[in-house]
Amino acid sequence: MPVLRRKITTALVGISVTATIAGCAATDTDPGSATSPSASSVGTAPSGAASGSASRHGPYEDGEYTVDGEYGTRGSSIGVDITLEDDEITAADVTPHATDETSLGLQRRFADAVPALVVGKDIDDVRLDRVAGNSHTPAGFNDALEKIKAEASGNS
Template identity: 80%
Template sequence: MPPLRKRITTALVGISATAAIAGCSAADTETDSSASPSAASTGATASGSPSRRGPYEDGEYTVDGEYGTRGSSIGVAITLEGDEITAVDVIPHATDKTSRALQRRFADAVPTLVAGRDIDDVRLDRVAGNSHTPAGFNDALEKIKTEASG
């Protein structure tokens, strides 16, 4: 095998392995019908930089989290007590029938995944067949952390 072709093949194998480890695939879309909720805990924001760490002021916080390239968003209302999420409500904003149904499934699944957990330990990945909406939720969490650091 010529050296350049071998390097490209090796690079692609490395990229594929990295994507598999990260739980990513080219098939991940909003219309995926797998409904298995999951939550990943990390100390990083979507950009990979370290997340803020508490303590945060107790209270109720409501923000919109943005995701995607078309200005998609989802509302998130959280009650914090001692840095723990004691209540959460996700408010779908989508107007398209399919997107709204996906956001509703997401909203129904989220409370069982995050209630009772420290806000710094919550970072959602794929939830109820949604691969993009969790990014909006994670964006909202970062905004809430900033507001609650106050």
């Protein structure tokens, strides 16, 4: 009987750990980074420039593209409006969708930081990581970029 009890305990611990990890992933903050207003780590260039790790897919059709980028486990999203000319992002606007005051504040800081990081960059070179204290919102932006690339290349 003690062996059976041990297996049950191990299984319960595994469930508990999994639930805790899933709970952590659903938030938009990292301890110690929620108050940081600066853009950090967005690829290989300093101060949050675009990453060179994305693969080339262009050319893309010039125009203005508006999509929602989704992220996290609770259906979080942000609106992303990108203008493309010759595969270069010439304008970018992010619209926060959060209703919780903490998340809304983080999304607003993210939205304020994004244009300086992506305007003037080739869309295939942009992949955001951590920006203005946000560790999850950039995933929503990256999701939106993939949707825009698909639409701009006729693959939507």
